[in-house]
Amino acid sequence: MNRLLRPCLPFVVLLWSIGALAQSPFAPKVTGPLSKRVVAYQIDAKYDPPTHTVAASETLTYHNLTGQPLDTFPFHLYLNAFQPKSTWMYEAHRDGSFRTSNFDTWKPEEYGSNEVTSLEVVGMGDLTKQMKFISPDDGNPNDKTVFQVKLPRPVAPGQDVIFKIRFKAKFPEVIARTGYKRTFLLAGQWFPKVGVWWHGQWNCHQFHAMTEFFADFGTYDVKVTLPKEDVIGATGVQVSDQDNGNGTKTVAFHAEDVHDFAWTADPNFKVVEDDFVGSVGKVRIRLLTYDGHKHEWQPYIDCALQSMKAFDDWYGPYPYAQLTVVDPPHGATEAGGMEYPTFITGDSAWFIPKGVHLIDLVTEHEFGHQYWYGMVATNEFENGWLDEGINSYTEVKVLDNMYGENASIINLLGGQLGERNFQRLGYLSSPDMDPLSRISFQDVSAGTYADITYGKTATMLVSLEKVVGEQTLRNALHTYFMRYRFTHPTQEDFMRTVNEVAGQDLSWYWNQAVYGTQVMDYEVKRADSTQVTWYDENLKEKKGETEYETQVILHRKGDFVFPVDAEVKFDNGETLRERWDGKDRWARYVYRKKAQIASVQLDPDYQITMDRDYLNNSKATESNHAAIHKLATYWLFITQFLAQMLSWFA
Amino acid sequence: MAEGQKGAFAAGFSLLWRRQNVLWWVFVVNFLCGILGILPATVNLSQALHGRLAADRLGSPFDLGMYVELLRLPDVDISRYNVGAFVFAFVFFLFMLFVTGGIIETYREDRRLSTGDFFASSGAFFWRFVRLLLLSIIPFLMVGMVHSGLQKLADHIGDRAIADQVSIFLSLAAFVIFLLLALWVRLWFDIAQVRAVVQNERRMWRNLWRSWRITWHDLGALFWMYFGIALLAWIVTAICLVLWSKTPGTATPLTFLLLELIIFTHLASRLWQLASATTWYQRHAELVPADRVDYVTPHPEEVVEAEPSTPPPPADPGPELPPTDA
DSSP, X not given: OOTTTGGGHHHHHHHHHHHHHHTOXXXXXXXXOOSOOOEEEEEEEEEEGGGTEEEEEEEEEEEOOSSSOEEEEEEEOGGGGSSTTSHHHHHHHHTSEETTEEOSSOOGGGOOEEEEEEEEETTTEEOGGGOEEOOTTTOOTTOOSEEEEEEEEEEOTTOEEEEEEEEEEEOOBSBTTBEEETTEEEEOSOSOEEOEEETTEEEOOOOOSSOOOOOOOEEEEEEEEEETTOEEEESSEEEEEEXXXXXXXXXXXXXEXXXXXXXXXXXXXXXXXXXXXXXXXXXXXXXXXXXXXHHHHHHHHHHHHHHHHHHHHHXXXXXXXXXXXXXXXXXXXXXXXXXXXXXXXXXXXXXOOTTBOHHHHHHHHHHHTIIIIIIBOOOTTTOHIXXXXXXXHHHHHHHHHHHOTTSSSEEETTEEXXXXXXXXXXXXXXXXXXXXXXXXXXXXXHHXXXXXXXXXXXXXXXXHHHHXXXXXXXXXXXXXXXXXXXXXXXXXXXXXXXXXXXXXXOHHHHHHHTSOXXXXXXXXXXXXXXXXXXXXXXXXXXXXXXXXXEEEEEEEOSSOOOOEEEEEEETTSOEEEEEEOOOSSEEEEEEEESSOEEEEEESTTOOOTTBSOSGGGEXXXXXXXXXXXXXXXXXXXXXXXXXXXXXXXX | XXXXXXXXXXXXXXXHHHTHHHHHHHHHHHHHHHHHHHHHHHHXXXXXXTTOGGGGGGSSSEEHHXXXXXXXXXXXXXXXXXXXXXXXXXXXXXXXXXXXXXXXXXXXXXXXXOXXXXXXXXXXXXXXXXXXXXXXXHHHHHHHHHHHHHHHXXXXXXXXXXXXXXXXXXXXXXXXXXXXXXHHHHHHHHHHHHHHHHTTOOOHHHHHHHHHHHXXXXXXXXXXXXXXXXXXXXXXXXXXXXXXXXXXXXOHHHHHHHHHHHHHHHHHHHHXXXXXXXXXXXXXXXXXXXXXXXXXXXXXXXXXXXXXXXXXXXXXXXXXXXXXXX
């Protein structure tokens, strides 16, 4: 080193340190590694916007931590799902639609592909010809979403194997969380990704229409070359941006302790930034959005901040340095509402009425996935409820906290809809079709999968609060998160943790709610009062003096057994609360008082959201006619309006 | 707006006001149809909510989740409401088709017809108006096709535009064009109905053709008259909806009044259009030969109508449409 420069060395080191800190993928108070880093991906990708293709070279270093020699490796090629004969397309067509797309007819623009042009294993040579497509789930010979390669010699336990793969990715017009729309690109599931060695075998499912993904934690160093006017965002943090002088630039990203990598680009993106300061320091929020959505910028940021705070307070820290939030352009709804590690996509529109919390609903949900998927990396193919479902439950809690229990989705013109009721409505659509424990992609249909995975899980966890208490369940989720973050827990791990924190064996509940398809339905069968001396013909009723016998019969109509409260009110203003364990088919309560029954209501606080019929939960001696008048007024107006519109043609 | 049309606009309202009993009757029938349409569903709903405390959640605020749950109950068959609403909406449509002849005759004569005369004139023109209705399907279908084409174009352009607004505003523009075209067709067929009554015209193809020429000749003024009346109705509707949005959820009687006012306004605007069209036609068309229609055995009468742009020949009894001062 030049002697003249030597005095500057401390400053150079300091500057380098500051630079390194700025590029750290973690929040200030976090140091890695946070996970067993099984994989290390280095990808060099060149994006060609006119053809919506990426040509890339990928170097994958796989650390064999399985404890046994491995000579076969399966890889996902998800983009091949978007072909007419794939299993994904078969399932989407079978169920009629997928998210916002329908698959009645094949549309060429929905074609996508991943093509591996060469595969070499360092020290073992070119194994391109050893690649073989496999269909472990359904045997579909035309499905090309998983390939397997057999090595000439096994990789010993504790050893590394390095794959060098060249591939081409062709993106479809936005569909199922990936693809392009005009100049916008969301590159998700775009590179060959190795399966997970889990429970003594490879877990590498084909891409299914209903379910999502499963992968190992590791590090990602990804360089993307693209037109220099493009604005790019990705998993992890940006570490360099180099102008290539030919109208392109190469942007490099680095991420650690994540299990996937997605990126997005569009020359029309506007960048809005803010910081969240949580328990582990400052986290940069980077929103990629559009001029046309200007009114929605602040709601996005506000929701991200509030969600991050709630999760930080309740469940645990967000350890990464950055959260990238993508607001897809119009017409690209299929790219919206998706989660990748440290990178989420929201959903908005040019105009959203105040009181409709769409942005919050989607943004909170996708941020929640940073915990339930991103860090607690459960197997989404097999146990969708552990990520989508638990996330839907925490969505209920966070949105309730933000907007109130009954108005967290819609609070407009006197009409309200709360998130818990929103989830409940989903559950009620198909309460008994599939148990939560079923392999998720084997559910009867995409609709049922959504109703059960999201709706039932959220509903059954809200109902569980009735048994263990809201705070206990929050503590259980905190323990579950802290214990299993950066691992791949199972549904049994989750239930065991809740049992442990609650200090009780909840098997009776899990057996019904998770492993079973029992449906809960309680009703007030009878509630009436008669004079005790009914046989005395001369007796005249006198309020406050005449003695009555009141009979209340509660009935368990469904098969789901659950303890339930009943609130009994008398016409002298007296109120009693009874708790019934619900084990028998019915329970009778008899009261002798100088008052008659006014009303009986089961679950008066509407906590047992699994009860399929709220309307039979009560009996009152007087009806609320205001509701009927109100409904009749609106129905009348609609009918009259329809009539006068039709008569316009006369 | 030409003086003549200004006059028709105001005179139409004046006529509507003088003959307001027609409007009230139409409103009452519309109201009864509404009541009958919702009756089965309301009875059903009353039974389902009888003695149920969950009904409290349908008060204020209105729990949308509970409402959906209510409609999903096997005991509450929402299809009853749908069927009832559509059936009685159709009954009102038939009623209006039937009485339009009587309404126009009332406006033409500008006097209170006896019930018998009213229904006699309604009956006399009913089948002619049915024929007009059937013929109106063609232009309304064409307007629908134009809208469909414009909407596809809006989608095509909007899909390629970066800003969301392009698609939204183009769709809105397509819809406005559709409404204006539909209003124009309505105007044309209204003039045909008025002409059928005033001229006792029996041949509907010829009637349509002549009404087309009449309408086309004075299209701007006539259209603005119709558009102005419709616009007023929608302004009143908007005001009512704003008031409704500020009404407490528990104020059902006030909500009822506001919503009924909307219905009344739309019915009034429709009759105002008919009254204005009748007034306009009477002012601009010379009636040949009689001002009274024989409902029992009407004789075919030759109606001579000059080309709107052609000056009337001196020997002619007089063109139906002399050049206006518009």
